[in-house]
Amino acid sequence: RRNWPAGPTPLPLIGNLLSLRSPAPGYEAFAKWTKKYGDIYTFWLGTRPYILVSSYEALKETFIKDGETYADKKPMAFQEAFRGGSYGVVETNGPFWREHRRFAIHQFRDFGVGKDRMEQRIMIEVEDIFRNCDKTLGDGVDLTDIFDRAIGNVINQMLFGYRFDETRADEFRTIRAFFNFNSGEFASFSMRVQFFLPWMGYIMPGPTILDRFKKYQKGFTEFFGTQIANHKNEIDFELEDNSDYVEAYLKEQRKREKEGDFESFSTKQLSNMVLDLWFAALMTTSNTMTWCFAYTLNYPDAQKKLHEELDRVIGSDRQITTADKPNLPYTNAYINEIQRTANLVPLNLLHMTTKDTVLKGYHIPKGTGVVAQISTVMYDDEVFPEPYVFNPDRFIDEEGKLKKVEQLVPFSVGKRQCLGEGLAKMELFLFVANFFNRYQIVPDASGAPEIDKAKLGGMHTKEFRAILKKRHGEL
Numbered sequence: 001r002r003n004w005p006a007g008p009t010p011l012p013l014i015g016n017l018l019s020l021r022s023p024a025p026g027y028e029a030f031a032k033w034t035k036k037y038g039d040i041y042t043f044w045l046g047t048r049p050y051i052l053v054s055s056y057e058a059l060k061e062t063f064i065k066d067g068e069t070y071a072d073k074k075p076m077a078f079q080e081a082f083r084g085g086s087y088g089v090v091e092t093n094g095p096f097w098r099e100h101r102r103f104a105i106h107q108f109r110d111f112g113v114g115k116d117r118m119e120q121r122i123m124i125e126v127e128d129i130f131r132n133c134d135k136t137l138g139d140g141v142d143l144t145d146i147f148d149r150a151i152g153n154v155i156n157q158m159l160f161g162y163r164f165d166e167t168r169a170d171e172f173r174t175i176r177a178f179f180n181f182n183s184g185e186f187a188s189f190s191m192r193v194q195f196f197l198p199w200m201g202y203i204m205p206g207p208t209i210l211d212r213f214k215k216y217q218k219g220f221t222e223f224f225g226t227q228i229a230n231h232k233n234e235i236d237f238e239l240e241d242n243s244d245y246v247e248a249y250l251k252e253q254r255k256r257e258k259e260g261d262f263e264s265f266s267t268k269q270l271s272n273m274v275l276d277l278w279f280a281a282l283m284t285t286s287n288t289m290t291w292c293f294a295y296t297l298n299y300p301d302a303q304k305k306l307h308e309e310l311d312r313v314i315g316s317d318r319q320i321t322t323a324d325k326p327n328l329p330y331t332n333a334y335i336n337e338i339q340r341t342a343n344l345v346p347l348n349l350l351h352m353t354t355k356d357t358v359l360k361g362y363h364i365p366k367g368t369g370v371v372a373q374i375s376t377v378m379y380d381d382e383v384f385p386e387p388y389v390f391n392p393d394r395f396i397d398e399e400g401k402l403k404k405v406e407q408l409v410p411f412s413v414g415k416r417q418c419l420g421e422g423l424a425k426m427e428l429f430l431f432v433a434n435f436f437n438r439y440q441i442v443p444d445a446s447g448a449p450e451i452d453k454a455k456l457g458g459m460h461t462k463e464f465r466a467i468l469k470k471r472h473g474e475l
């Protein structure tokens with residue numbers, strides 16, 4: 001330990017892993033260590049040291065200014081076993097990762113992320129949400145269920161070119177069940193431990209994490225495999241325009257194969273890419289929306305302020321578009337505060353140094369675990385006093401304008417910064433602004449949902465229902 005920056009004392013074999021439970025999901029332990037050891041310290045996952053970078057200033061010096069050094073991901077043996085090798089974009093490294101990340105970003109841009117084309121697609125989902133919500137007026141409704149399909153539709157449309165309409169709602173629910181790591185099988189402490197320390201699976205009772213992943217493998221392979229096979233049969237390879245990501249990928253694959261390259265754009269890589277993109281897009285955006293409703297039900301005064309702004313600036317039930325965004329500072333602040341308080345990754349993804357470097361005077365060899373510890377930055381009580389309190393006004397300046405706060409980093413920073421940030425921001429704005437312009441939400445008879453993650457024991461709310469009241473037109 002003398003060779004690493006100071007940090008909490010690790011226990012034999014499990015390191016500091018237990019601290020993520022005292023209390024869950026670990027924010028407080030990370031905050032305490034940052035105060036005690038500074039913004040660069042060593043955290044042990046099992047027998048391996050990870051250097052945690054836990055202030056915005058330190059992130060700037062490392063992951064941002066010296067991004068290449070922090071760009072690799074730590075290979076996870078069970079991931080590779082599940083995928084059948086090193087595939088996809090979340091877990092891969094080097095030129096292979098870079099090429100596929102670039103290709104995906106390029107395609108997303110072509111499909112209109114950040115532009116009108118994407119906005120129109122999202123607005124179709126907004127209309128669908130309205131139809132579904134209107135059916136429930138006055139009754140309690142599980143909003144997560146309604147929004148999940150909308151969010152799934154946006155990403156499915158981009159990847160495979162179709163949405164799950166009413167007739168395909170069951171198909172969507174089946175796929176979502178594969179990804180529903182928050183409930184049931186992947187929620188136990190044993191699974192969380194094994195996520196970081198897969199070998200613990202062999203000494204802990206019950207199935208190993210790999211067994212559990214494998215159980216879902218068939219379902220994934222079937223769903224994604226069928227989509228890819230259908231595309232192969234249906235697409236017109238001569239057409240220059242692409243209607244979705246899979247089509248663009250298959251054309252690139254064919255082009256490369258003609259040049260004798262059968263490796264870089266393989267079908268196996270394609271199924272892992274769509275798996276990564278589907279998973280990363282659905283779970284994060286869905287969980288953010290769920291926290292949005294949970295916080296809103298607990299903070300009715302904030303909802304009132306949101307309605308006041310919408311009434312003043314929009315003043316009717318017309319569609320709100322991204323053109324309205326600059327005129328809605330409180331709505332933007334509200335979304336910022338949802339992302340900050342939701343704080344989805346208590347311990348961010350595990351990176352690895354690509355070369356030797358020096359941190360705090362310590363020599364850090366190539367291949368060392370490093371983490372951009374964004375959850376500590378977003379709950380830093382010096383930047384965000386009373387960090388657990390939901391208060392959108394933190395993002396409003398004295399003139400009532402939206403304040404830019406660089407410590408708001410829900411999409412992380414550096415070379416691995418979220419690939420779907422543009423898409424997620426557009427969805428969050430259009431969903432939140434349009435939903436709250438149309439409805440007021442109040443808790444059902446069971447009261448507002450619990451939002452204290454320490455009491456919840458993790459990152460997910462219990463299932464809850466809200467009652468919707470329409471704010472414009474006939475009731």
Ligand code: HEM
Pocket residue numbers: 089090091101155276277280281282284285288344345348349372410411412413415416417418419420421423424
């Ligand atoms: C509110 C929504 C979202 C949040 C809060 C979020 C957050 C994050 C975070 C914290 C990371 C880890 C970055 C790191 O390694 O330091 C990440 C990576 C990633 N996200 Fe997102 N994300 C969201 C939505 C999306 C969407 C909509 C997509 C896809 C369309 C997406 C695709 C990805 C991918 C592929 C990566 C891995 C990138 C790489 O390793 O190169 N995310 N995201």
